[in-house]
Amino acid sequence: MFYREAGDFKTSYTDDNQTFPIKFDRYRYYVVLAVAFGIIPFLINDYWANAFLLPFLIYSIAAIGLNILTGYCGQVSLGTGGFMAVGAYACYKLMTAFPDVNIFFHVIAAGGVTAIVCTAFGLPSLRIKGFYLAVATLAAQFFLVWLFNKVSWFYNYSASGQINAPERTVFGVPVTGANTEAWATYLFCLVFLAISAIIARNLTRGMQGRKWMAIRDMDIAAEIIGVNPMRAKLSAFAVSGFFIGISGALFFAVYLGAVEVGEVFGIQKSFLVLFMIIIGGLGSIFGSFAGAAFLVLLPVALKLVGVDLLGWPTDIVAHIQLIIVGALIIIFLIAEPHGIAQLWRVAKEKLRLWPFPH
Amino acid sequence: MMLDSTDSYVTEDGRTIGGVVMEMKNITLRFGGVVAIKDISFDIREGEIRAIIGPNGAGKSSMLNVISGFYVPQDGEVLFHGKPRPHMKPYEVAQQGIARTFQNIALFEGMTVLDNVMTGRLNKMNSGLLAQAIWRGKAEQEEIENREKAEKIIDFLEIQHIRKTPVARLPYGLKKRVELARALVSEPSILLLDEPMAGMNVEEKEDMSRFILDVNDEFGTTIALIEHDMGVVMDLSDRVVVMDYGKKIGDGTPSDIRNNQAVIDAYLGVAHD
Numbered sequence: 001m002f003y004r005e006a007g008d009f010k011t012s013y014t015d016d017n018q019t020f021p022i023k024f025d026r027y028r029y030y031v032v033l034a035v036a037f038g039i040i041p042f043l044i045n046d047y048w049a050n051a052f053l054l055p056f057l058i059y060s061i062a063a064i065g066l067n068i069l070t071g072y073c074g075q076v077s078l079g080t081g082g083f084m085a086v087g088a089y090a091c092y093k094l095m096t097a098f099p100d101v102n103i104f105f106h107v108i109a110a111g112g113v114t115a116i117v118c119t120a121f122g123l124p125s126l127r128i129k130g131f132y133l134a135v136a137t138l139a140a141q142f143f144l145v146w147l148f149n150k151v152s153w154f155y156n157y158s159a160s161g162q163i164n165a166p167e168r169t170v171f172g173v174p175v176t177g178a179n180t181e182a183w184a185t186y187l188f189c190l191v192f193l194a195i196s197a198i199i200a201r202n203l204t205r206g207m208q209g210r211k212w213m214a215i216r217d218m219d220i221a222a223e224i225i226g227v228n229p230m231r232a233k234l235s236a237f238a239v240s241g242f243f244i245g246i247s248g249a250l251f252f253a254v255y256l257g258a259v260e261v262g263e264v265f266g267i268q269k270s271f272l273v274l275f276m277i278i279i280g281g282l283g284s285i286f287g288s289f290a291g292a293a294f295l296v297l298l299p300v301a302l303k304l305v306g307v308d309l310l311g312w313p314t315d316i317v318a319h320i321q322l323i324i325v326g327a328l329i330i331i332f333l334i335a336e337p338h339g340i341a342q343l344w345r346v347a348k349e350k351l352r353l354w355p356f357p358h
Numbered sequence: 359m360m361l362d363s364t365d366s367y368v369t370e371d372g373r374t375i376g377g378v379v380m381e382m383k384n385i386t387l388r389f390g391g392v393v394a395i396k397d398i399s400f401d402i403r404e405g406e407i408r409a410i411i412g413p414n415g416a417g418k419s420s421m422l423n424v425i426s427g428f429y430v431p432q433d434g435e436v437l438f439h440g441k442p443r444p445h446m447k448p449y450e451v452a453q454q455g456i457a458r459t460f461q462n463i464a465l466f467e468g469m470t471v472l473d474n475v476m477t478g479r480l481n482k483m484n485s486g487l488l489a490q491a492i493w494r495g496k497a498e499q500e501e502i503e504n505r506e507k508a509e510k511i512i513d514f515l516e517i518q519h520i521r522k523t524p525v526a527r528l529p530y531g532l533k534k535r536v537e538l539a540r541a542l543v544s545e546p547s548i549l550l551l552d553e554p555m556a557g558m559n560v561e562e563k564e565d566m567s568r569f570i571l572d573v574n575d576e577f578g579t580t581i582a583l584i585e586h587d588m589g590v591v592m593d594l595s596d597r598v599v600v601m602d603y604g605k606k607i608g609d610g611t612p613s614d615i616r617n618n619q620a621v622i623d624a625y626l627g628v629a630h631d
Contacts, residue, residue: 013505014498202493206501207485210477214466221464224426225540226452226481235487283468 019201036190041183049182054255056296057189058247063276063288064200065243070274071282072204073236074216075125079118079137081269082144083241085261086114087248089154092163095176095253096156103168103175107192107249114245115238117144122237126230129219141270148261162260165253176253185254192250196243201285203239212236213283244273275325279332281341290340298325363401363440369596376404378440379580380425380548385434387420387604394420395431396604402548407574408582409591412601413624418584419461421601422550425582426458427451453481457546459537461553461584467526471536474525475512478543479504511543514576515569531562535569542573549573551583555590563587567594592616600624 008023010016020026044053062084069075091110095103121140125133148154155163167177174180175188203209211232214222223229252259259265272295280291299321306317336342361367364377380402387395395417402408410418423429425436427448436443438454446454457478466474483504485497512518515535520528525536534554541549554570555563567590573579585591591598592612600608600615602624608615615621 013502017501199491202491206490207480207483208487208490210473213469214477217466217468218464223448224452224458225478226449228449
């Protein structure tokens with residue numbers, strides 16, 4: 001009833017290759033876009049922007065980036081926090097060095113810088129796989145955080161060792177700094193997320209995505225049929241780094257405004273984004289969104305229920321949250337290794353025939 | 359019948375077999391102290407079905423791995439279209455137009471049948487990362503052109519109905535066919551099949567044999583195959599190489615091989631007295 005594909009015939013390969021080949025899916029996507037761009041900006045307030053919407057948008061970009069690397073190309077990375085820090089510091093340096101250039105380009109350039117750094121740290125992947133690669137990327141995480149703490153050039157020799165985002169505007173509306181409004185920051189991040197998601201989807205449904213997945217599923221066979229493993233792996237690191245860099249730049253410049261690297265971009269950040277894609281669904285763009293929404297919403301929801309509704313002390317609720325996240329990851333790994341995205345797919349399969357299954 | 363390397367001839371069933379496409383010259387392959395292949399030479403002619411047979415451990419798969427660039431022989435050289443082939447990575451060999459299937463299926467389990475087959479077209483697609491990211495112009499056009507080619511092969515091998523099924527869900531026989539499709543879709547000049555009929559029942563073997571003959575007939579693809587089922591080998595192939603303990607003990611038409619004493623000894627054993 002909710003979900004009809006009967007009579008939805010494709011007459012060309014272009015139709016069949018669409019991102020949403022089913023008409024119903026396509027319209028739902030347009031509705032989501034319309035709501036996100038046209039309605040939410042009018043309803044948004046500071047609490048919702050800072051508690052849920054901004055982190056959701058920014059983590060979604062990071063999750064898409066990591067999903068390309070880990071979910072599609074099969075290269076496990078624990079360096080996400082470090083790479084986000086690269087994006088943040090690149091953005092900061094660019095913002096302060098070229099104050100006249102629009103922040104939009106700074107964020108994209110920060111993505112580019114991170115892509116290069118990420119590719120460099122991806123070089124070990126040509127030799128090592130799996131856990132060993134994870135450990136190598138862990139080295140990137142610690143090295144990068146150490147580097148941004150140690151070399152004061154990165155934080156422009158400020159006494160506190162922090163970086164602070166100066167005020168920058170887009171079309172005359174401030175998106176960074178102290179005088180921002182919720183709707184402006186929200187829209188700014190949303191634009192980046194929308195573009196990132198579309199690019200990621202295009203890459204993963206085309207030949208590049210197939211090369212990545214071929215490397216993930218069976219690297220030897222991939223090489224035998226003509227995938228250059230070096231180029232496939234490094235391109236995954238580069239694209240992944242680009243998205244993660246953008247998310248790091250937005251996280252610093254738009255969301256937090258001031259960053260101390262060890263606190264914000266530590267190893268917890270790497271794990272958080274990894275959990276997002278595991279819970280959301282490896283190898284799925286939708287899963288990146290679902291995982292980010294889930295892990296961002298969970299603390300908010302728990303606080304609503306635990307503190308506001310039941311009146312429990314805040315610290316106990318914070319600990320319960322850790323327990324729940326841990327348990328959920330174990331449950332997902334055992335029961336549904338493909339995450340929320342797979343649950344969604346199964347639900348759609350069921351809804352195809354509902355309520356007349358015969 | 360003695361033939362020059364450029365001669366061509368017509369078989370009894372009317373197929374034209376051309377000159378030599380690939381020649382293995384004095385190939386020796388060692389793994390430490392184990393000699394897997396010992397001084398073997400043979401050639402593959404254009405358009406023929408060339409079988410490599412031999413008992414277990416004879417070095418057949420190693421030979422195929424040498425052809426596809428996976429192993430580098432210590433001695434000898436591989437001549438492709440008359441020119442010695444320099445040392446190449448497997449993906450560079452693939453780009454030259456040599457496709458293969460594996461003894462243990464090597465499909466990409468997480469991808470659909472269509473995506474697996476499309477992956478076989480990757481050497482024909484060269485739009486850049488940026489063009490693919492925006493999915494306009496060349497990238498989209500290439501995708502559609504190659505999709506048409508892929509669909510032709512999918513039709514040919516009769517796997518249309520499972521087009522969008524993830525490979526992991528397919529039964530063994532169909533997986534073998536999908537793997538053949540993936541190799542075939544790259545329009546290879548030589549197709550290497552490593553035991554295409556291993557583990558199949560009689561019906562599936564018949565189907566597979568028919569597909570191999572059809573492929574050879576329809577596209578004129580040169581095929582080199584390893585197979586254990588003698589009946590299949592004798593029926594399908596134009597010429598057969600027989601290996602035993604890394605050495606070549608026979609080379610010729612199926613009827614030559616059937617009457618070759620060394621081959622009979624290797625397969626049936628010799629009386630020791």
